[in-house]
Amino acid sequence: MATTNIPSVSFVRFLKHSFKILKNPLPFHHNNFERLGDTFQLTIGWNKKVVFSRDAAFLQYVLQKNHRNYTKSEIQTKDLSKYVGKGLLTSEGAHWKQQRKLIQPGFHKKQLVTLLETMNQTISEELKNIKTNQPFNVFSVFNDLAFQVVAKSLFSGAVRAEEINRLQEITEAAQKMLVRELRQPYLRSWFRWSGTLEKHTNLVQEARTLLQKIVYDRRNSGQREDDLLDMLLDARYEDGSAMEDTQLIDEILILFVAGHETTSNALTFTCELLARNPVYQEKILSELPDQMTKESLGFLIREATWIPMVIEETMRLYPPAYFIDRVNLDDDQYKQMQFDAGTSLLFSVYEIHRHPKLWENPLAFQPERFEKRTSNEHSGHYFPFGAGPRMCIGNNFAMYEMIMTVAQLMKQFRIEPTSKPIEIEPLITLKPKNAMLVFQKRK
Numbered sequence: 001m002a003t004t005n006i007p008s009v010s011f012v013r014f015l016k017h018s019f020k021i022l023k024n025p026l027p028f029h030h031n032n033f034e035r036l037g038d039t040f041q042l043t044i045g046w047n048k049k050v051v052f053s054r055d056a057a058f059l060q061y062v063l064q065k066n067h068r069n070y071t072k073s074e075i076q077t078k079d080l081s082k083y084v085g086k087g088l089l090t091s092e093g094a095h096w097k098q099q100r101k102l103i104q105p106g107f108h109k110k111q112l113v114t115l116l117e118t119m120n121q122t123i124s125e126e127l128k129n130i131k132t133n134q135p136f137n138v139f140s141v142f143n144d145l146a147f148q149v150v151a152k153s154l155f156s157g158a159v160r161a162e163e164i165n166r167l168q169e170i171t172e173a174a175q176k177m178l179v180r181e182l183r184q185p186y187l188r189s190w191f192r193w194s195g196t197l198e199k200h201t202n203l204v205q206e207a208r209t210l211l212q213k214i215v216y217d218r219r220n221s222g223q224r225e226d227d228l229l230d231m232l233l234d235a236r237y238e239d240g241s242a243m244e245d246t247q248l249i250d251e252i253l254i255l256f257v258a259g260h261e262t263t264s265n266a267l268t269f270t271c272e273l274l275a276r277n278p279v280y281q282e283k284i285l286s287e288l289p290d291q292m293t294k295e296s297l298g299f300l301i302r303e304a305t306w307i308p309m310v311i312e313e314t315m316r317l318y319p320p321a322y323f324i325d326r327v328n329l330d331d332d333q334y335k336q337m338q339f340d341a342g343t344s345l346l347f348s349v350y351e352i353h354r355h356p357k358l359w360e361n362p363l364a365f366q367p368e369r370f371e372k373r374t375s376n377e378h379s380g381h382y383f384p385f386g387a388g389p390r391m392c393i394g395n396n397f398a399m400y401e402m403i404m405t406v407a408q409l410m411k412q413f414r415i416e417p418t419s420k421p422i423e424i425e426p427l428i429t430l431k432p433k434n435a436m437l438v439f440q441k442r443k
Helices: 011-016 018-023 026-036 056-065 074-084 093-107 109-127 139-155 161-183 185-193 196-221 228-234 245-276 279-286 294-303 306-317 395-412
Strands: 039-045 048-053 135-137 323-328 332-334 337-339 344-348 413-417 423-426 430-433 436-441
Touching (some): 056 344, 074 196, 139 395, 161 245, 245 395, 245 436, 294 395
Parallel strands (some): 048 344
16 A cells, blocks of 8 residues: 655554553544644554544545545444444445435434333433432433433333343444454454454344344234334335345344433533533533423424533544544545555544634633524534434434433533543544533532
8 A cells, every 4th residue: 555745653653552442542543643644644553554534525525526536434333343243334335325315314404303201211210310419420321321312212111121231232342342452452362262252242142133033023922013124124125125134133233222322422522522511511501491392392392502512612623433444446636645545544533623713712612603403604624423424323322312411401400520531442433531520409
């Protein structure tokens, strides 16, 4: 692989900082961006390089203007797919295009409105687990909440709590195993020989068997729940055929993986920022309806202003999907830079969202910068859900869930910070660490 006109970071420098990179690579990358500019290449092994960029226009070029020449890396198409199959997140080419066209209608705003009551009721139940009047790590509550919202939206009330809990355990175990494989590639042979990989493969098969039973029971029940599972069962390809069960289960697993961790991360960071900027708690409270009825939920989703602004600003500072990876299929060039086919590119959404040339006071929490909800003011440098044809299909689902969660939180609690700010843990997604906050019941 050859690249030209791109500043380089040597393998020696990479090795020198390897321990710190293993714990948190973001400071290392930031230092290189500050020294070398918005795009640089890092040598990570013998004749193996990765191009890092925080050039927002370059990312837009890759995701939108020339997206046909770029594919996802093996991290998603190979490493992740062995745990969740070939669903929307992990597939490419004609197969992805076919699946996207099939599933997209189920995530239109009008379709999602039918799920609002289920989502809101699930949120209400899960928020009962928040402890008050003491420092409390809220991430675990939001992690369970986001998983339960996906599960109830998929399966309504037709699945036992034990089955949902088991699916959550397996999903999270598989994600942790993937992180170990990516962060410790030198142990991959050991993972195979020791049976660790086989153990997690068996867990995934258990989840698939459980999901197959849920699908079978729904088909044979003769009842409609009008949930996401019914939508997936109803979906038809252009030739009139339905998804085969293997593909259906792949898509369900993808919804679990993609639909819960990013949301729980964003909700945790939102609470941290609200705790340290309490004026926005009162701004949100002032526009909430007295009761969360079916009608008021629709109004909240359509008309609320402060909650979406706060969430958007949180995802700017702490984007759950903090890196976007691509590989070019054919030789390409951008500006004066040349890329041979097969070049690995990693775009830092985290850096783009904090770039001083793109944002005024980039490190400050200022929700007002998203005041014009229908404006495209930030569209060229704001990528919380990606962009282009592969923009996250669940972006509206996630926003509705987060809006309703923040609304219920503000109705019930005042959130106060602890002395130690929240930390970040960059894994597959940008996770919060030691998310200790104090929740006080409103009177």
